Amino acid sequence: MSPVNQRIQWAKPLIALLVIVHILPIWIFKYLPSQDGPAHVYNAYILNAIPSIESTLLQTYYEVNLTLFPNWISHIVLAGLMYIVPPLIAEKILLSLIIGLLPISFFYFLHCSVKKDNREVKIGFSLYGFFGFLFSYHYLLHMGFCNFSLFVSLYFFTMGYFLQQHAAMTLNRSAIPKLSFLLLLCIMTYFWHILSFALVLLSLTLFLIVKFYPAPNEKTKIGYHSFERSLQY
Structure with a gap:
């Protein structure tokens, strides 16, 4: 067995x-x-209970706003889980997803950051993903920012998918599924957190600028060095 497979x-x-x-x-x-964690559970509980006919008191004071705005995801996940498990268990499941997905998404991102033809370097570079465990219980999680904490994993999954598939994302018809899935990931980040949506768009834009910016040719290099020498005198 090769050392790579053993690793x-x-x-x-x-x-x-x-x-x-x-x-x-x-x-x-x-x-x-956490600071805001109980508020997320409470809001999700109201979303879960308010459709019930028996919740006349909640319906008196609350109204469900179905506007497509950010910070929806954690409440939807919690409210859906509360149909199956108690609120406290639903919160634990959500927190488990946040903590477990962060290092996994980091591994995926690093794995997709290296070209496929260099398998040994790819695997060695991916091992840096173990640093992701150091940030599982990060500050924002203790602040109760569940949506942004979930976004961190989605960010690495989105960027990893883009790095892995960007060469195939052309204007051909065969690339439509890949482009559509990338668009879906970007839309999902919007419902996670508005700052996360902006960060993903900024990251994709910067990558495209760096990727497709023309490399300097020999004439440009010669001209630059001549200009540099003229400044020295």
Whole structure:
């Protein structure tokens, strides 16, 4: 077995083990102390309960706003989970997704950042994804910013997908599914958080500028060096 394959075999179980270890505190302790977390659970509970005929008191004071604005995703996920599990368990599932997906998305992004033809470098570079575990319990998570915390993973998945597929994203008909999926990912970031949507668009724009900006030819280099020497005198 080659050293590359050996590295793959021990890395995957280790990643799975670390994901489980990082999620365990969410389920061992009853609550995760956060600033806005309880507000998200409360809002999701209202969204879950207000359609019920018995919720006349809630319907008196609350009205569901179906406007397509950001910060929807965490409430929809929590409200949907509350049809199956209690609110506290629904929050734990959401937090588990936030914590577990962050390092996984980072691994995916790094894996897609290296060309396929250099497999050993690709795998070695991907191992830097272990640093993603250091940021699983980041500051924004403790602030209770669930939507933005979810976006971090979606950002790396989106950028990784773009880096992996951008060469095939042409104006041909065969590229429509890939472009459509990328567009769907970008739209999803809007419903996660408005700043996340702007960050994804900015990242994609910068990548396209760097990728397609023409490289300097020999004449340009010679002219630049001549200009540099003239400044020295």
